[in-house]
Amino acid sequence: MNYFDEEEYKDSKFDLAVWRKIFSYMAPLKKHLFIGIGAAVTLATIDTIYPLINRYAIDNIINTGSLELLPWFIAFYIVIIFMIGFLVYTFIMHAGQVQQKLSFILREKAFKKLHELPFSYYDKTPVGWIMARMTSDSRRLSEILSWGLIDLSWGLLTMIGITIVVFIINWKLALILMAMLPLLVYLSIYFRTKILRAYRKIRKENSKITGAYNEGITGAKTTKTLVLEEENYQDFDRLTSSMRRHSVRAAMFAGLYFPSILFVASVTTAIVMYYGGTMALDYNELLGIGISVGTLYLFLNYIGQFFDPVMQLANILARLQQAQASAERIMGLIETEPEIWDTPEVIEKYGDAITFKRENWEELHGDVTFENVTFKYNKGETVLSNFNLDVKAGQSIALVGHTGAGKSTIVNLICRFYEPTEGRILIDGKDYKDRSLGWLHDNLGYVLQSPHLFSGTIMENIRYGNPNVPDEKVYEAAKLIEAHDFIVEFDDGYQTEVGEGGSRLSVGQKQLISFARALLANPRILILDEATSSVDTQTEKLIQRAIEIVLEGRTTFIVAHRLSTITSSDRILVLDDGKVLESGNHTELIAKQGHYYKLYTNQFKSMALEESKNG
């Protein structure tokens, strides 16, 4: 289940440019749209004509007392029935397809864009925000552009059709009918907007309540131990009370809407009954005075047929404002230009981040060089300035330092999640911007501090994205990492479903699987963001061993938190404020008795204290 916050919708001004772009996406759906509109318009025409037939029956068959015309009448009726059945079917099929296919197109475009966007985009954009655009916004937009548009054309045509017919038949009665129109439109738009706003509020309240349940459930243990049940309940009651208040308020508007429309229609009906009745009293066909009974029926019937489209139109107009906001948000996502993207020349030769031209790829050895690299976040402070680093293929480099020292930035730059503001990063002696993102990432492995697994089996997770890898290879990787033992202990072994985000496994297990995944991918450059989360000593030992194994034969960068894991690194960089304070291997740095020595011994400070006491 996903819960996405209902964001604030501003009723924005009509923006033609946004709609024009959206319509360009609808080009392949033109056929469906036109057929749908065609069917709706024909239906509207039939709706207008249909009461005319009944009037004809009343005036020319019943009132003349001759059944001579009846067979013709029946034949005509049968044709109409078949047409209605067919048109309704066509209308639904095509309007529905416009909706389904448009949201398919939007999803597809947005999803592709999401994978083109650089990492920095995700630093700034909450997942909920993206999900809202991909789900509720695209749904809202495609609904209004399919059913909405087609309903709109049906409603407009029904109104126009009825208007024309009534004016032809009797302009005096037609004027009465027309007189109610502005009032109907006004009431409809007034209430629709009110109701829509009220529901928006309710949805917001609702997502707050969902959040409160979530908090109540996930925080149950804390609540119990702190004995906060009563207070939490009070808070919750405030939410549900407010929800009740808003819901009743919304229901009040909705409850006023239909009755008020009905009343307007009833007054019109009363006037038509009186006025039309009077005219029917004076009816004389030969003299052309008054109206027939059939005509009276016709007008009363049209009143009923008139308010449906008006209410429909008001509904669509009210929703259109919201759809505009949705359209802006989706377009905002689809049109975002990726800040990091290969040049056309590079794409020409190597392909881009999504489609590869492997045949042109050079082998990556793993030499990494930072050449006078300076890096600034978009509007932020300088994180690195004039940074230089030279790493030979196969070396392991440990990055040590406080939060904000620049460890993650260096890693992100190597991965080309960010690019240097100044200076160059060379891989195998060549600026990495001269080769494609796909080339780099295909040769790169990444093991995260908080491992991320995808739903699916353990097997699928280890062989992530490479369905052709034989099972034996997967077992081999898992055995090397020593994950095999715990995996086969599950009832389903490698076919065990890990759950959404790997929720059915422990952190330690997820960590080991992500190592196996990295090992199987066999990257030339490996990034390890070492785990800080507390795992027990046994699992920690397993993970350390796993690290040793994946390091072998690759260029490795380890962001280290626990210094005991990096003692065997070829080089340790102690960073502070984007600068290298010290560099060297463990023994050298310990001997130096500098920053590293201090950090290292700090981790055992309390023990040292105790020892000195004993001594």
Added chain:
Amino acid sequence: MSTKVLQKKKRVNRWYQFTKWMKGNWHLYFVAVSLLIALQYLRTLTPLFLQYVVNTVVNGEQSELPMFIQNMLLADTLQKQLVLVGLVYVLFAFIRVVIMFIRRLTNALFTENVAYNMRNTLYSKLQSLSFSYHTHAETGDLIQRCTTDVETYRVFVGEQLIEIFRLVFLIGFAIYQMIRISPMMTVYSTIVTPFIFTAAVLYFLKVKKHFKEVEEAEGKMTTTLQESVTGIRVVKAFAKEQYEIEKFEKDSKIFLAKDFHLLKLMAIFWGGSDFINFIQYALAIVFGIIMATNGDISAGDFMTFLMYIGMIVWPLRQLGRIVGDLGKTSVALDRLDEIVLKDSEHLNDSTNTPEIIGKVEFRNVGFQFEDDHKPLLKDINFTVNKGETVAIVGKTGSGKSTLINLMVRLLDNQEGQILFDDNDIKNINKKHLRQHVGIIMQEPFLYSRTLYDNIRIMDKKAPQEKVYQAASVASLHEDVLGFESGYETIVGERGVTLSGGQKQRVAIARMLLDAKPVLIFDDSLSAVDTETDIQIRNALNQHWKDTTVFIITHRITTAMEADKIIVLDKGHIVEMGTHNSLLKEQGIYNELWQIQSNVEYDYKKLNKGEN
């Protein structure tokens, strides 16, 4: 008991299950339904106005209104009668509209009251359910029940059931009015309708399965999307963009295909049912024309019938749709009952609130989950005096957390006794116990409010200085001042995500606001660095001298300072004593000490030794 009685009992339970949520709001429902029925009757009167106008006024038949009323209302001419009909019609419409509004309002009041009660009942139930319930329950599933299932019931009583009432009475009254005009014509006007109804019911029963499939396909697609977005770092680092796009495209296409199939079924149904409905119209019209031409009914009657048919065929289709769609509600109610009928952990709880000073004793304590074959704890014996510090060490799964959970009765020991100052824990009121025994968890939960409120949650009257002081002791104050909004930073699910260490320190600060005789750290310093760990413990030693402290830890450096160290393994106490005495035992503690204390420890060697 005979099966008949059993069946009856079950039926009664269903009725109770269904109606219990309406408790206290029956009067509103009664009003809403009564008004609704009245409204349907009024609605079936409207065509009679047209009938009157056409028959009496225009075609000059005998007026049905008694003469004296006509005279009284000065409706002695046809013209005046038309005015009268018009005025009455407006008045009639006005009454209808007013009732309609009151009906809708009462209905909303009823529905919202019911939903409000349900939400609150569920929330307080969830909070009072035992800890073991919560460890086994899935959050997503529970939330789904509290939201979707509540909504299902709300829609059922407030909309679907009301709609069924409305349609049944509308159809019933319409048929009644028709029969009064012409029984024969009524037959022609309703002959196809049973078919319409049956077709709609059958169709919606059948299509339910497809709705579910579409929902599932959409759910799967959304999951793929969400996982891909949250795991974007992995996707990018493994260069698997193309793979993810294809995976999503596959899910998206499956969803599209299922949705399209459903659309086709829908189009067939709506097109087909419109076709059948119009056949009903056509039949009525043809026979109506014949009867009217033969003089069996008047032209006004004929027109009236056309209006009544509209009150039957469309509502019948709608009714069939609702009936076919039912059944969801009882599933939802069953799921809700699974929560509501569970016993609260405070049921039958002791009301004793003895003073808790700080002596803790375990006597032969054992614990086992009902569905487990192995006990989690067995034969646990130890005594801790007021003011002492006890460290508990052991591997994951050795029973440390279970032991702690027993101490605040998040779980209840089946064997032996736990005594606080010589009172058996089972004779102490749970809330009272928890108010005096503080636990700081490894992964503490922060509520979605400001940092300040999160700390002050334990003592809403605490002055600002006290909050700051607690934060300082917990080494949190500096961190907080570094945040853009300081203490006003919103944390929790909807706020800023704090690091594990920061969360632990917030939990410590909040516990420090209020002195407790017993304090338990459930590995709650694991994510803070060693320096801060020492700092916090020093501060605690100063401020909380009289408090009995339990510390679960992986860090031997933390354990070694305790007055007593308990080593757990597989649910048993395997070693107990001070740091120095345990080192001599050459057991697990000594091994852990060796692993962690050796500054130049080379773990490769150790591996070889093990192998």
